[in-house]
Amino acid sequence: MGISKTNLFDTSQQQFSVWAKAFSHPARIAILEHILSVKSCICGDIVLALPLAQATISQHLIVLKQAGLIKGNIEGNAICYCIDAENWGKCKNTFLIFFEKLNIQNTCCS
Amino acid sequence: MGISKTNLFDTSQQQFSVWAKAFSHPARIAILEHILSVKSCICGDIVLALPLAQATISQHLIVLKQAGLIKGNIEGNAICYCIDAENWGKCKNTFLIFFEKLNIQNTCCS
DNA sequence: AATCTTTATCGTAATATTGCAATATTACAA
DNA sequence: TTGTAATATTGCAATATTACGATAAAGATT
Numbered sequence A, B: 001m002g003i004s005k006t007n008l009f010d011t012s013q014q015q016f017s018v019w020a021k022a023f024s025h026p027a028r029i030a031i032l033e034h035i036l037s038v039k040s041c042i043c044g045d046i047v048l049a050l051p052l053a054q055a056t057i058s059q060h061l062i063v064l065k066q067a068g069l070i071k072g073n074i075e076g077n078a079i080c081y082c083i084d085a086e087n088w089g090k091c092k093n094t095f096l097i098f099f100e101k102l103n104i105q106n107t108c109c110s
Numbered sequence C: 001a002a003t004c005t006t007t008a009t010c011g012t013a014a015t016a017t018t019g020c021a022a023t024a025t026t027a028c029a030a
Numbered sequence D: 001t002t003g004t005a006a007t008a009t010t011g012c013a014a015t016a017t018t019a020c021g022a023t024a025a026a027g028a029t030t
Helices: A011-022 A026-037 A045-049 A054-066 A085-100 B011-022 B026-039 B047-050 B054-064 B085-100
Strands: A072-075 A078-083 B070-075 B078-083
Touching: A011 A085, A011 B011, A026 A045, A026 A054, A026 A078, A026 B011, A045 A054, A054 A072, A054 B078, A072 B070, A072 B078, A078 B026, B011 B054, B011 B085, B026 B047, B026 B054, B026 B078, B047 B054, B054 B070
Parallel strands: none
Antiparallel strands: A072 A078, B070 B078
């Protein structure tokens, strides 16, 4: 890459891109959908549900956790992952506001 | 990576991740915001507006175009980029539906 | 035609991501 | 304490992304 230039942009743009990057792999979408679909936030069987090795799932979970989208609670020797509702709301709002920026006047090229 | 396993996931999950990946760099957010903010969809001055080289901007534009978020119309020797309103709407809906999947019952871990 | 402007592409370097086997860590159970 | 189950971390290989200078391509202008 030469040198990363992500820091030349607005904080809000960087936050947006961090969240988007968390969503940018189908495995992470699948993990989130699994957590969302299971009423109680079971965790380790995410590994059973997805066609990836345990180590790989673990890494994806870390990415999601660092983006603030999920959090993990220790339950015995297992860990219970679930959505971080507060950050989820912030993320949702960021995307919503962004998508709303398009109105009919903006679309010029036929 | 060893070998990519993105194709082991649902088409919808892959489509979601492709859009998210398009949003996953602050430069591309900045480009989209610039296109959205300028009423008429001027293009080449995106290069002037951002702190990146012309070749780099061009690459980011291709990523956005391949994701279907923008389209380019040739105007003389310049190119006019603008939002692809139809795909923008599809993308927006995908994200909206996804974010709506969280309800209070889902958040278990205090 | 010669030149300028604008955008795309090529080549290359630096860095990041993805994936997994192997291993470590942690908590429980016997 | 020894074993077992669950998760994280390490190390490494393969691939993707980011960045830009140089150059090419295509339309405009003179």
